[in-house]
Amino acid sequence: MKKERVKLTGAEKSELFAEGVVTVILLLLLNLSIIILIHLAILQDQSLVNGIYFLKKTMTFAGGYHLWSWQNIFIILMGIGDLVVLYWRLIRRYHQMQLRHVISELHYIASGHFDHRINFRVRPELQRVVDSINSLVDSTVNSINEERAIEQSKDELITNVSHDIRTPLTSIIGYLGLLKSGVASPEDQQKYINIAYTKAEQMKSLANDLFEYTTLKSTNTKLNLNSLHIYSMLEQVAAGFELEAEKKGIEIEIEARPKDLTIQADAEKLVRVYNNLISNAFKYGIGATKIKLIANLVNKREVELRVENNGAPIPKDSQKKIFERFYRVETSRNTKTGGTGLGLSITKSVVDLHHGTIRCQSDKNWTSFIIRLPLDPKKAKSKR
Structure with missing residues (x-):
């Protein structure tokens, strides 16, 4: 202006x-x-x-x-x-x-x-003061907005956790009540036990994801960096999903250029990133027939990792929000897909720890999660 x-x-x-x-x-x-x-x-x-x-x-x-x-x-x-x-x-x-x-x-x-x-x-001397005042006000407003966002996020966290815990807990209590009353037949008793067990597993998954999310957000979290051969890791990750992919009729392809591409990374946490992204493709990539795991050396400092599927696209207004905790593209908080809404938040936290970036790109042909990581996070941190 x-x-x-x-x-x-x-x-x-x-x-x-x-x-x-x-x-x-x-x-x-x-x-x-x-x-x-x-x-x-x-x-x-x-x-x-x-x-x-x-x-x-x-x-x-x-x-x-x-x-x-x-x-x-x-x-x-x-x-x-x-x-x-x-x-x-x-x-x-x-x-x-x-x-x-x-x-x-x-x-x-x-x-x-x-x-x-x-x-x-x-006048120039006073103009510097005016510019400083405007910058200070901008900084104050940003801090106020961030504080409000944190408060709102805390409220949403409590609401979402309460909802995601209450739903399976209500089912567990209901079915255990039926078992306790003794009115159920032996066949129904086994059915109720199986349902209660499944709901308990959902609660356990939520608790584990919450613990991992808060741990990754902690400033004390450190990476266990080691030399990691990308292609070998991708082969192991793909092997872990082979049976599920076969049941769904999905083919998993692996590409690494160069094939001997090696980076410094926390292997356990990076595998969790791939597990989350591939599981996400299975759950929400409706109609997908192919999942691609691609790794390319961008330059002497960075590597690009891509997880792509040819299933249903993600709406544009959701592509920037999907990394927020508990955000789901679905309009309701149903648990039919089995997700807690924390998987992509955990993924972003791991990428952030490696001083990298992640973004989503989706159209009618492919949905891609694109990760940029430094070859050595320690060097990337020292340059910041």
């Missing part, structure tokens, strides 16, 4: 005009006093008069012109000095008015109008 100069009020313009008038009057009185004193001093000293007359006669300019009357020269010099003094007093008063405007704007912001900014141009 283009900044404009401070707009003076009518009272301030009158104040500035009065300052100019008073200054001019004082300068005229001062000039008159000086001229009278000098004139008296010259008249009382005949040698000074003779010296001035001699100087005027002897000093000539081009064309034979002599020095002009000393009174006129002196008056011109005093006039120039008066203009300098007048300008200095007016500009000083104007700067004081600018400062008053800045203070007024600052009080307005301090009264709770944090969406307001000081948006006019002032």
Whole structure:
């Protein structure tokens, strides 16, 4: 936004005009006093008069012109000095008015109008203060918004955890109640036991994910970095999902360029990233027939890891939100897919620990999770 100069009020313009008038009057009185004193001093000293007359006669300019009357020269010099003094007093008063405007704007912001900014141009020294104030207000607003977001996130965390725990717990209590009452047949008893066990496993999965998520978010979490052969890791990960992929009719492909690509990483945590992304593809990649695990060396510092599936695309408005904890693309918080809503949050936390980035890209052909990791997280950390 283009900044404009401070707009003076009518009272301030009158104040500035009065300052100019008073200054001019004082300068005229001062000039008159000086001229009278000098004139008296010259008249009382005949040698000074003779010296001035001699100087005027002897000093000539081009064309034979002599020095002009000393009174006129002196008056011109005093006039120039008066203009300098007048300008200095007016500009000083104007700067004081600018400062008053800045203070007024600052009080307005301090009264709770944090969406307001000081948006006019002032002298360079004061402009730096104004820019600092605007930056401070921006920082304060960001901190307030972050604090509100944290509070809201805590409330959502409590609500979501309560919901995800209460749903299977209600089922467990209900089925155990039926078993306790003794009204169920032996066949139904086994059925109820199986359902209660499945619900208990869901609760255990949620508890484990919550523990892992909070652990990864802790500042004390450290990576166990070792040399990791990417292609071998991808083979092991794919082998772990071979039976499930076969049941769903999904083919898992592996690519690594170069094939001997090796990075420094925490193997256990990176495997968890792949497990989460592949499980996510199984659960939500409806209609998928292929999952690709791709690793490419980008440059001498970075590697790109991609997990892609050709299933149903993720809506654009959800692609940036899916890494938030408990966020699900589904409109309701059903658990038919078996997810806790923490898998992708855990994935992002692991990538962040490696000083990398992750993003989602989805269209009608492919849904891709693209990860950029440094070849050595220690070197990447030292450069930040």
